[in-house]
Amino acid sequence: MIRAAILGASGYVGGELLRLLARHPAIAATRLFGDSKAGQKLGQVHPHIAVPLADLTVERFDLAALDGIDLVLAALPHGESQKIAGAILEKGCKLVDLGADFRLHDPQDYAHWYGEPHQAPELLGRFVTGIPEFHRDAIRSAQAVAAAGCYPTATILALKPLVDAGLVDPASIIVDAASGVSGAGRGLKEGTSYNVVEGSFVAYGLLNHRHTAEMEQALGATILFTPHLAPMTRGILATCYATATRDMGPDEPLSVLRSAYADEPFVRVSNEPPATKWVAGSNGAVVTARYDPRTGRVVALGAIDNLGKGAAGQMIQCANLMTGLDEAAGLAAEGVFP
């Protein structure tokens, strides 16, 4: 059994990691770390988790507690893992980090989009981008992986094969994406309370959402990205538009996606526009795309569960690769529907 420690175990992503690891054949969650909930039994913190995991106690992080740990899964607020990643790697643990700390390759980009200097720029080169569909071999041999953000994962899966095939102008991309409220984390905030979110649909982060940088880095593109908050618990739907580089049949982008993802266990190419419910609770992603001859534009859509392929599922998919396990161990592509 691979012994895993979870940092941020008391958060929403931590809860989803634990739900998935409870049934994982080869990775066991053995040490759980939190902050304000340190000292509490996991069953109190995450009522959806059953014994034996529910009997474990959430601890405050201590490097010595990583003795005997093979794998660290970190789901911490931005800025926290760059303080400790060096020591974790020094100890010889494999690390999958979900925060944004090690996603952007250029520390200047991090400073620009996150408003503070990077505290461990010397470690950036050691992290491989955690989207297995595009970085599988590098992830297999990596000690450290920076799992992609939720909006970027949906967007990159929908667009990258089309950009790589030269079908769309990378300078013309517009992304409108909507997220479920769990994407904002567990902390109570006025903007995510039930009475504010229910029956409403709102855009936020106009012109400056930090995920723009991650999408632009992955696609080599210039992107106008507008995130939205949708009145649902889980899910992200990204609707992406770009100017086509030439005339083509309406289904040519769909064919490109089909070839790109033909052998992928978690990415399904659909003729129909995908719904977030198709992938809720799973590590699945569903994408589709069309060319519109009337406007000369390509539209591409991607649906994921923000806590699944957008977070915990993708982390486990990366960890499976890093530890030589079956990439799909403990993961499903099918959502909870209806």
Ligand SMILES: NC(=O)C1=CN([C@@H]2O[C@H](COP(=O)(O)OP(=O)(O)OC[C@H]3O[C@@H](n4cnc5c(N)ncnc54)[C@H](OP(=O)(O)O)[C@@H]3O)[C@@H](O)[C@H]2O)C=CC1
């Ligand atoms: N939610 C989502 O869909 C996605 C989230 N992410 C990213 O994953 C990370 C975790 O997200 P999420 O689970 O939603 O967030 P939550 O707010 O739900 O959980 C945060 C976790 O971090 C712990 N924590 C908070 N402050 C500190 C600190 N100073 N030192 C150590 N631990 C701390 C919390 O502990 P405690 O509760 O005990 O105080 C909790 O376990 C974030 O970086 C987020 O941006 C990425 C993709 C999708």
Ligand SMILES: CC(=O)N[C@@H](CCC(=O)OP(=O)(O)O)C(=O)O
């Ligand atoms: C609905 C909502 O608020 N979503 C979050 C994004 C999700 C997230 O956790 O950000 P990282 O992927 O960078 O870690 C937001 O827009 O800030």
